[in-house]
Amino acid sequence: MRRRKAVAGTLTLATGLALTACSSDGPPRLEVTGAFMPQPVSDMAAGFLLVRNSGGATDRLTSVTSSLSDHVSIHETRNQTMRMVTSFEVPANGELDLERGGNHIMFTDLKQRPKQGETVSVELHFEKADPIKVDIPVKETTYNPKKQ
Template sequence: MRRPAAAAAVLAGALLLAGCGGGSGAAPDLSVGSAYIPQPVSDSMAAGFLTITNKGEGEDELTSVTSEAGEVSVHRTVDGRMKAADRLPIPARGELVLESGANHLMFEKLTRRLQEGETVTVELRFAHSDPVTVTMPVKSATYRPADGHSGH
């Protein structure tokens, strides 16, 4: 009679641990806002800016971006120099801000000249979260968002 009780206790303990997540149990919770593309002066290149907010307890990383408008890469700006980055971190309970003069999206080999008033759809891919599709309006070349993300 003791064996079934012991087996039940072990099973209950295993289920309790599984319910705690087994690992860290921390998941990212991502949303995207403040997305825009300043009207480019070039026929073939443009920059894109947005903010990824993570309300979750787990960190994530932006790993790639695709768009029908052309090739898109993630660029990191360090000491005034930009270079392609494989990924950019999104901290738990934090933000990844892509802004003018700092980290940003770089559109190359544009399939059409982007004009103010148009929109461009991009798909953001992450290390841990599902992809997110974002519609980015093309704004005037001098546009700066009201939230202050203008490259400080």
């Protein structure tokens, strides 16, 4: 009788652990695509990209760094008003779209103005995932891939 209880307890524990393991699809798995920066016309610039998360856990973009500027921030745009935020959610099995007219990366006090055809290196920092380095191509000032 004691042996049956011990086996039943072990099976219950093993089943619980298996269900816990199956309830999550693992950590965030992030990929960046579609990055671009319109050629700046002043000492400010904006960057746009898509962060796709194919993992089962939500993550957050918490900051962006670049040698182009010591002042890089992330901005939310609502009702045509822009404001700095501390992070953006990258949903599990979803995406964060930083796009023209919407949320974006803002570079202020540029150390130099990059020209069309050049690239700007940035590093995206996340709450859970390791940083991702991205070379952002500089496009013409009016570039908008959604209108191509």
